[in-house]
Amino acid sequence: MTTVFGIFLLTLLLVTAIGIVRAKDLFVAVMLSGIYSLQIAAVFFILDAADVALTEAAVGAGVAAVLMLGALALVTREERPATGPRRLALAVVALTALLVVYATFDQPRLGDPGAPVHQHVAPWYLAETARLIDVPNVVTAILASFRGYDTLGELFVIFTAGIGVMFVLAVPRDARNGEEPSIDSAGLRHHLIPRVVGRLLVPFIVLFGLYVQFHGDYGPGGGFQAGALIATGLILHALIEGERAALRVVHRNVLLGLIAGGALLYTGVGIAGMLLGGRFLDYSVLRADPVAGQHLGILLVELGVGMTVTGVLLTIFHAFAARASVR
Amino acid sequence: MSGLTHLPILAVVVPLLTAPLVALLRDRTLAWIAAVAASLCTLAVAITLVGALESVEYLAYPLGSWPAPYGIELRVDAFSALLLLIVTGASSAGLLIARDSLVGEVGSERQHLYLTAWLLAVAGLAGIVVSGDAFNIFVFLEVSSLATYVLIAGGPRRPALTAVFNYLIMGTIGATFYLIGVGLIYMMTGTLNLADMEQRISGVTELKPILVAGGFITIGLALKAAIFPLHAWLPGAYTHAPHAATVFIAACSTKVALYVLLRFDFFIFQGNLPDHEAQFRVFALPLAVVAMLVASALAIFERRNLKRMLAYSSIAHVGYIVFGAALATQTGLTAGILHMFNHALAKGTLFLAAASIGLGGAAVTFERLAGAGRRMPITTAAFVVGGLGLIGIPGTAGFVGKWYLVVGAAELGPAGVLMVVPLLVSSVLAVLYVWRAIEVAYFGSPDSARSSAPAVRAEAPLPMLAVLIVAAAANLWFGFLPSMPLTLAERAAEVLLTEPDQHK
Amino acid sequence: MIEVFGLFNYWVFAALLMTGLYTVIAKTNLVKKMIGLAMFQSAVFLLYITMDKVEGGTAPILRNDVPGQIYSNPLPQVLILTAIVVGIATLALGLSIVVRIHEAYGTIEEDEAAKMDRE
């Protein structure tokens, strides 16, 4: 049954993808890509990847769509009929396709428990997590501790993006090609229904974000998903109340503090491990009991990730929105 | 001893920790001082690492104290140390001149963000070279790439934007190809640790995914490294980036991608894939030869922008490095790796000189270069030294690398001697374009300068000049006494060529 | 069922990868290119997540009440969580550059901007 459902979803995914390529209206393409993200999140879910599904739904359908709409508000909406290098594209694509399909024939089948992936490192994680770290969600254990250094890198990727967008969009707007901006900086204040319902929803979204943040050890979730959710809630608030009102609530300096603070918190936990006699990112030495140390470390680094992600996503949103409202 | 154990991670943590602090510093000068301090600290770490590696083959550092294939392991050997030296050296040189050079290019109210991105690029590149984990390399590759895009996007003219967009597209495709390759290998071996992968890959009987993974990783990294037919992003990016950033990026970013490429091709695939050497040679040698010839010719035909000319020359020199590696012999690899170091020195010096000439945010056109020999004699002299290094005149560092390339090719017998020809032709082409720049600098007189600006001395500010002189001196120093980089390169080549079962 | 469709996921991965790559190369519109790039990256997510599935397994959240429970492989999920973040970071930076290009050139078509550069 799941297989049939999976195949159905995957086929739908392909159809959506082709729809995105063919859409001439960029707005339609963006909306379709949001749907695409939801579909692929559903596929991830039936493939047992709950954490990834949650993230993809929050990021792909939520944050990415908001970002693209924010960018679309600043540029032209229609795509000019393409004159791109189609032949070259087809040649490259055909070559890559051959390569990939050639590879598939020796690949292990879907769900094969004897596949090499499930032999070497993975069983160790599943067997040892309970003893060494003692959190039920193995994904969180690997993410924050066994491969915590990767997550540090991931944190700095999003940090770099935040700094980059701030830097790139900090330039005063060039008046030469300045078309009239299309986002109303007063938000949706004059639309009663969305405003009332939105105000009702915002606290619940933030609350859910906090739940995902601190419940990540036990169920799907963690700093990144929580950050994306909280940021989405606050972006909704900004859309309803207008960008300036939102900045009055959470000031730009607070955002910068969140971004840098999260990054410093994560790195600081790592260095604390070094100073207390372990290696970098060794949480076991944080407390007398190694398992308690792991718990503390995971809590702190997830908090760091959550802070930075919230800060960066909000900063990026404001950077786009502010550009639209400057005249 | 305890300080020494933490060395590998310090190379990453120092810039990584300083970056958020710099972002919080609003003051341009304070931010700059912090960034320079962090970069110099990392350079010191790199030098200490080189010293520490004299007695041991490699330094391993399990992060979070988790044992190797389960946790992430850093592994620094001679190859990584040499690259770390290039990265931190180039970054320090670029940052030292950044305070004077960025004026007129990046507005002072956003310079702290720019310097933050710079430190992130350093941390990313350092993270790649010290890492011993395939996926971790991807993560830090992305940190460095995103930061590099920001560095280029800071360019003062609008072509910088289109250039950086191209780079972003190509870079992301490259990184994603790499990710596919790593995924396929992981699928067949169940591990991400490079050393562990090398052991386990030999047990894989169905080789198709591994072969395809090899293809994806090679193509993806070739995109990042600007190996010849995939170099389209490079000239624009180098030309339009702020001058100080060009010094940094041109000296090290393609080399780090080449480092990962060589590490994968020789560390993982060599000895595990049948006929890997022959295949690598058949694919890479023609590309390298074409790159050397075509890119050098393009450099000759670039008559407007000095930085663009140097960028084409960089593509040619990537060709040299690939040429050395493609010989797949001890001498060849030594030559290729040594040339990474030497080319970084020469190109760094040239772009430092270009930064002085283009001070104040002007484009470094040949018109602006005209008469520089009279206005800024020291700068121009340093430029000449760098140019001679690029050609490979004896006495400069560039000569040593090219000499080893020639020796390595000749070792292969008659066919190898034939391959010396394109090396020589390319060097002659280099003479042509370098000479043209020098000619314009000393004998050219621009139309505008004739009327308005007399030939007064107008050297760059002292800090810039000092860095430039040190860089030029280093070119000569390593030309006469190449033992340090040479030893490292030889040991790196040994590490790469050792078969997996001989490691332990 | 599994026998026939055991590789179906991989083929969809290949098709999505190709669609994304085609969009990136063949389209001149910069926003469309970014959308294509995002699709290209998410195809790779599918590759990784496909290999984590174990027949009869469940999401890797340990349960003490069910002894002998089979869990899917957690490692690819961790990797892809990181890759998703990388994807959104690239998207954000790319879009901000597109916005600046639009301001500087008045167009978001690649070839038109390139033409202006040559002039």
Added chain:
Amino acid sequence: MSLVLDSASFVLFVIGGAFIFTGGLGVLRMPDLYTRMHPAGITDTTGTILVLAGCLLQADLGLVTVKLAAILVFLLLTAPTAAYALANAARLAGVVPLRAAPRREDAAR
């Protein structure tokens, strides 16, 4: 007891499914945006609510029930708001209802 619950949720699923099906059919068949919004609304209110109610009957009393109920409440809040926002945006963008503008078509002829 379980038989009663099973059959009740079965009925709910079938009716909910039927609503979703007609909703989908309606979106395809209706002539313009405003009329299409009507079947679309049926899909994400009546249809989804019935299916969720069916799920509620199947779940053991506990956290899952609370979660499903929460989803129900949120759907009841967001679906009409989204429909309002859509219609409002269409109105502002100048999309004219089909019946309101018959004359323009005549004029075009």
